Amino acid sequence: MCIGQIHRIYGQECPSTQELQNSLRQAQKLLASHEASYLQSLRSLKRKISQLQNSTARVAAKASDASCPKLEAPLNGRKLGKVLLPGHEVHFLCDSGYELVGSETRQCKESLTWSGQQPVCKEINECASSPCANGGSCTDEVNGFTCACARGWAGPTCQSPTPTFFATTTNISAATSGAAAATSFPLTTLLPFVQPSKCSQVQGTTHCTCEAGYTISGRDTSTCTDIDECEVFHNGPAGRLCVHACINTPGGYRCSCPAGYDVSRDGRGCRDIDECATRQNNCTRDRLCINTYGGFQCVKVECPRIRNVTYVKTSPTRCERNPCPVDNKACSQAPNSVSYHHMSVVSNLSAPRVMFRVSTVRMIGDTLRFAVLGSRGRRHFSVQRSDRQTGELLLLTPLQGPDTLEVEVEMSELEKRALIGRYITKITIFVSQYEF
Numbered sequence: 506m507c508i509g510q511i512h513r514i515y516g517q518e519c520p521s522t523q524e525l526q527n528s529l530r531q532a533q534k535l536l537a538s539h540e541a542s543y544l545q546s547l548r549s550l551k552r553k554i555s556q557l558q559n560s561t562a563r564v565a566a567k568a569s570d571a572s573c574p575k576l577e578a579p580l581n582g583r584k585l586g587k588v589l590l591p592g593h594e595v596h597f598l599c600d601s602g603y604e605l606v607g608s609e610t611r612q613c614k615e616s617l618t619w620s621g622q623q624p625v626c627k628e629i630n631e632c633a634s635s636p637c638a639n640g641g642s643c644t645d646e647v648n649g650f651t652c653a654c655a656r657g658w659a660g661p662t663c664q665s666p667t668p669t670f671f672a673t674t675t676n677i678s679a680a681t682s683g684a685a686a687a688t689s690f691p692l693t694t695l696l697p698f699v700q701p702s703k704c705s706q707v708q709g710t711t712h713c714t715c716e717a718g719y720t721i722s723g724r725d726t727s728t729c730t731d732i733d734e735c736e737v738f739h740n741g742p743a744g745r746l747c748v749h750a751c752i753n754t755p756g757g758y759r760c761s762c763p764a765g766y767d768v769s770r771d772g773r774g775c776r777d778i779d780e781c782a783t784r785q786n787n788c789t790r791d792r793l794c795i796n797t798y799g800g801f802q803c804v805k806v807e808c809p810r811i812r813n814v815t816y817v818k819t820s821p822t823r824c825e826r827n828p829c830p831v832d833n834k835a836c837s838q839a840p841n842s843v844s845y846h847h848m849s850v851v852s853n854l855s856a857p858r859v860m861f862r863v864s865t866v867r868m869i870g871d872t873l874r875f876a877v878l879g880s881r882g883r884r885h886f887s888v889q890r891s892d893r894q895t896g897e898l899l900l901l902t903p904l905q906g907p908d909t910l911e912v913e914v915e916m917s918e919l920e921k922r923a924l925i926g927r928y929i930t931k932i933t934i935f936v937s938q939y940e941f
């Protein structure tokens with residue numbers, strides 16, 4: 506009505522309702538974009554103020570010579586870093602043969618206390634992986650172990666039969682069974698998968714028995730042959746004997762795992778070695794160590810490089826766009842933030858399943874939209890909404906390893922249908938070679 510009056514004063518015709526609506530819509534759009542850029546500036550101002558606060562707090566702490574209490578190196582370990590001022594870190598290492606339990610790094614906080622827990626160096630139990638073969642018993646030692654081998658076995662892990670084995674067993678055989686004497690078996694076949702049986706005469710009948718893990722094969726009751734458990738129990742009622750590989754041994758068997766895995770406590774499975782937690786990696790300081798099943802990856806997170814747009818790293822895995830100059834459309838359409846996530850999965854993971862969730866804590870606009878970017882990503886993934894502020898990345902088909910996949914999830918924020926922000930999450934998925 507007001508605009509109509511103004512037009513009448515100037516002696517012009519009143520604009521149509523359509524024209525009025527158009528002007529109002531444009532004004533609204535303009536306001537929304539102003540609002541977004543205003544909020545953006547406020548956020549960056551807030552961040553800068555908090556940075557300033559932190560640095561002045563540090564200066565103040567330095568000025569008053571306030572420092573955290575002195576830290577001791579753990580027994581059988583070392584401490585790196587001498588500065589005890591707020592913001593500084595102290596690192597701990599253990600001597601070889603020991604593993605660190607507690608915090609590897611502690612930081613002096615503004616409150617002049619240390620983050621984390623005082624670590625201790627615990628002796629590694631080398632016997633945990635049952636390294637002694639053929640019934641040998643293991644004794645744990647600092648930085649090693651010793652095996653007490655069962656009779657007939659020798660070597661650091663009791664892996665080799667003793668040379669006297671043949672002579673000893675034939676003697677026993679001759680003494681116990683009497684009749685069976687030392688028949689001339691070739692030495693190579695006798696050792697160590699074939700043993701003489703133990704026979705006794707009961708009421709005129711000969712009974713022969715074998716040691717555990719051996720059986721009498723065929724008609725010849727005087728010899729015991731090793732049971733090849735890997736062959737016989739390959740697929741038992743409780744599943745496979747070994748998750749990975751089975752090695753038949755005289756009188757028994759053992760499971761083995763590929764490089765990068767330890768045999769699990771039950772002796773059947775394979776447990777990934779966490780190279781990132783145990784410092785068995787060679788990642789340089791500027792890279793992140795990502796533990797994967799069967800290995801690890803050294804990952805370098807680099808902010809996007811877009812013309813006329815600059816990003817700043819706000820955390821080791823996040824880049825945020827610096828405020829854009831006014832009227833730079835290319836800049837304002839570039840992602841406001843890019844986050845990097847790394848996941849490790851085993852091969853052939855069942856699908857469908859939710860792999861990752863993307864959400865926002867604070868929403869400025871009225872609508873959020875989620876999408877998967879890139880053609881390779883779309884083949885395996887889709888995105889679905891779990892609530893108003895959360896999108897879920899859904900795995901559609903099982904991933905066969907070994908493989909590395911990258912998928913980008915875009916979250917767009919809209920206000921009255923106008924785009925006010927784009928947030929990208931780049932997810933790298935390391936798929937292992939095996940299903941463990």
Ligand SMILES: [Ca+2]
Pocket residue numbers: 718731732733734753754755756757758
């Ligand atoms: Ca065997």
Ligand SMILES: [Ca+2]
Pocket residue numbers: 765777778779780796797798799800801
């Ligand atoms: Ca690993």
